[in-house]
Amino acid sequence: MVKINEIKVNLGNRSYPIYIGNDLFSSFEKLVEGFSNYSGLVVVTDNQVKKLINEKIFSLKKRCDKSVSIICLPPGENSKSFKYFEFLCEKILEKKIDRKTLLVCIGGGVIGDLVGLTASVLLRGVDFVQMPTTLLSQVDSSVGGKTAINSKFGKNLIGTFYQPKSVLISLNILKSLPYRQIICGYAEILKYSLISDNNFFLWLKKNGHKIITLEKTSLIHAIKKSCEIKSKIVSKDEKETGIREILNFGHTFGHAIESQTGFSKKILHGEAVFLGMFLAIKFSAFLSFGNEKMIENYEDHMKDLKIPFRLSDYNLRFTAKEFIKHLRFDKKVKNSKLKFILLEQYGKTLSYILYNEKLLIKFLEKNLE
Ligand SMILES: NC(=O)c1ccc[n+]([C@@H]2O[C@H](COP(=O)([O-])OP(=O)(O)OC[C@H]3O[C@@H](n4cnc5c(N)ncnc54)[C@H](O)[C@@H]3O)[C@@H](O)[C@H]2O)c1
Known part of the structure; x- marks a missing residue:
């Protein structure tokens, strides 16, 4: 029971x-x-x-x-x-x-x-x-x-x-839910851990496979924890004028990927979020807010669960210029400046407004793999 x-x-x-x-x-x-x-x-x-x-x-x-x-x-x-x-x-x-x-x-x-x-x-x-x-x-x-x-x-x-x-x-x-859709839900669960609770991330590292195979006790813990994190953020900022924006972690890059693929079944929203979070973590390290260890940890977790997390896993190729065009479609772009939620460490976000687009181009030229 x-x-x-x-x-x-x-x-x-x-x-x-x-x-x-x-x-x-x-x-x-x-x-x-x-x-x-x-x-x-x-x-x-x-x-x-x-x-x-x-x-x-x-x-x-x-x-x-x-x-x-x-x-x-x-x-x-x-x-x-x-x-x-x-x-x-x-x-x-x-x-x-x-x-x-x-x-x-x-x-x-x-x-x-x-x-x-x-x-x-x-x-x-x-x-x-x-x-x-x-x-x-x-x-x-x-x-x-x-x-x-x-x-x-x-x-x-x-x-x-x-x-x-x-x-x-x-x-x-959830028993009838296709595996691809389960993975999409897991993207958001993982996001909550990365933006607000490193202990939850450590727990997911151990128990992630139980969630994607719908083992009940772990699934309840993960859903409960995710809903707690989201409801805490929403309670502080119902209308997204401040902290609620951290829920967009990985979504700005992810949205550009979905936009480039025409929001088609080629890559589902959650799948794009895995790729988007990877790019956001790498961008954090590139700008020296985060570090290489965070990238390694993310890669290991993805490989462990056999979740695709690189553009090449979906046979997708973009130039930096194309990618930026799609980043700009994101409605969160304010006054033509791009804004990213980045990580200083797992569980700690920062909101980064891009004033120097050359930095992003340099990053994308090396990292759109
Ligand atoms: N309001 C918000 O804060 C918020 C946050 C994230 C996403 N969204 C929106 O959510 C939408 C995506 O939601 P989604 O991923 O649930 O997609 P969805 O609602 O399209 O469901 C995916 C597919 O799964 C089927 N399905 C649903 N439950 C099932 C079950 N138990 N067993 C088998 N099949 C089942 C549906 O019929 C559908 O074909 C997007 O439109 C996105 O913009 C909104």
């Missing part, structure tokens, strides 16, 4: 709990605060996840005396669009909802971001609960209240900050 773990995201009257357990679908009505006050539930999921949760929703319907309807969207990033945002709003409104309707979002980060945005604007705001079903969404996107859809000008450019009422993380649901 896996006991239910609880973490709190402290945001004053927008605070909420994150529960982590084996199968939280079966205790949904007990875990969602004020469940009896909701007039009805609208579950939003994607076609792939629906197959996994059909019976659980059916059982919830039987257990509670409320209307429970389900809306399905196509899986994949394309659903984070104006088209599906409109589709979803109209579908939900068709169900004659009121302000006491609870939206329940069951899926990965795509469904989470879209439903979060919808909840924040529908009837000027209805409550929603996150039930993340990918490792990445469990440790990252379901926590912190960033919602978004994409624009033709870039990813996540249209969105709100809107916190869920609770986050319910079930481990069982």
Whole structure:
């Protein structure tokens, strides 16, 4: 029996709990605060996840005396669009909802971001609960209240900050998750250790393989630790005006790689983050903030887990000039200066604004391997 773990995201009257357990679908009505006050539930999921949760929703319907309807969207990033945002709003409104309707979002980060945005604007705001079903969404996107859809000008450019009422993380649901997606979640777990907790990194060095093979005890520890780190940061800086930016560690370089490959399946977000973190660590050492030992440690861990971490592992080749062009697409570029989250040591970040682009060119010419 896996006991239910609880973490709190402290945001004053927008605070909420994150529960982590084996199968939280079966205790949904007990875990969602004020469940009896909701007039009805609208579950939003994607076609792939629906197959996994059909019976659980059916059982919830039987257990509670409320209307429970389900809306399905196509899986994949394309659903984070104006088209599906409109589709979803109209579908939900068709169900004659009121302000006491609870939206329940069951899926990965795509469904989470879209439903979060919808909840924040529908009837000027209805409550929603996150039930993340990918490792990445469990440790990252379901926590912190960033919602978004994409624009033709870039990813996540249209969105709100809107916190869920609770986050319910079930481990069982991960059994069907493809290995590539598990690895993507691990990228974010590793990121938390590198930016804020060297002991967690040392623990991951020993136990990383247990996480990517979904061994329950280690998985719970890693998810809990990751959610604790993220919720602590979000509690200090909900709207990313300061410290929350450290969560972008590895993402600026990673985003350039995703942008260069057209955000295609050639390299998934988490996979690009592994490459991005490696470049960020090397850039830290290149600028003499960090050291060579950090690079070695990272390489060893990647090799140990057989995780690709170099551009050549994906047969990708960029010139420094091309790479910088894609770095500039990142929306975090302010006043045309590039900004990087770097490491002084594992667990200690620094925010670096690049004033001398020649340095970056010199670095990239040697390190885009
Ligand atoms: N809001 C935030 O703070 C935040 C943070 C990080 C990422 N994101 C966003 O999250 C999105 C990526 O999320 P993701 O990686 O979860 O991708 P995703 O939501 O596209 O899910 C990946 C695939 O896995 C399938 N899937 C989901 N759960 C499954 C399960 N249990 N078993 C089998 N298949 C399953 C989905 O149908 C989908 O095809 C991106 O749009 C990104 O921008 C948001």
